[in-house]
Amino acid sequence: MARLHTCASLLIWTCLGAAVLSFASSLAWSAECKRKTAGFYLLETAAGASHRLSLSLQGITASLTGALGDPERGRELLINRQKGDCLSCHKLGMLATIADQGGVGPALDGIAQRYSEAQLRQILVEPKAYFPDTIMPTYYKVEEGGEAPILTAAELEDLVAYLKTLK
Numbered sequence: 001m002a003r004l005h006t007c008a009s010l011l012i013w014t015c016l017g018a019a020v021l022s023f024a025s026s027l028a029w030s031a032e033c034k035r036k037t038a039g040f041y042l043l044e045t046a047a048g049a050s051h052r053l054s055l056s057l058q059g060i061t062a063s064l065t066g067a068l069g070d071p072e073r074g075r076e077l078l079i080n081r082q083k084g085d086c087l088s089c090h091k092l093g094m095l096a097t098i099a100d101q102g103g104v105g106p107a108l109d110g111i112a113q114r115y116s117e118a119q120l121r122q123i124l125v126e127p128k129a130y131f132p133d134t135i136m137p138t139y140y141k142v143e144e145g146g147e148a149p150i151l152t153a154a155e156l157e158d159l160v161a162y163l164k165t166l167k
Contacts, residue, residue: 059118060125064140064153074162077155078108084151084159089136092166105136112167120163124156 063069077084079098087095089102093109115123122129127136140149140156151159 058122058129059116060121061118063157064121064125065157067154067157069154069157069159069161071158071162071165073155074158074160077151077159078162083155084139086159094166105134108163108166110167112164117160117164120160121156124151124159 078086078092079095081088086108087098087101089105091101091103091107091109093107095101111120119130123131123136124139125141126138127134128138137150139151139159140153142149
């Protein structure tokens with residue numbers, strides 16, 4: 001009888017241990033979900049931590065125009081509510097004088113340290129390649145018979161040139 005009692009106790013403790021582990025892993029999953037903001041998966045939530053995407057992810061290495069963009073024109077596109085409209089979703093501390101900056105997407109401060117030029121270009125051309133659940137639009141996409149892209153190839157390169165200055 002004592003042996004049966006011991007086996008039953010062991011079984012109960014094993015089941016409780018499994019339940020605790022299952023609950024703990026669901027909490028970790030829940031915490032991971034809370035780090036998800038508009039499809040942008042933050043790799044680390046600690047302030048000052050690196051948020052660089054894996055270097056194994058593909059990017060668009062070549063300029064869409066074959067030329068470098070102009071960072072000044074890129075800055076104007078970033079703040080232009082009728083063109084890029086980036087500040088509707090993102091914040092940029094150095095442009096704090098511009099009102100109504102968004103909070104849906106991640107802050108753009110230091111973005112050039114987190115992503116390579118090729119990754120920045122890829123994110124603007126096809127954001128869902130990196131962030132499958134993002135609400136960020138595709139800024140440059142050429143489809144036959146479709147709508148014109150939000151930005152031209154030259155404008156996209158200007159925006160990439162400006163984003164590269166945000167270190």
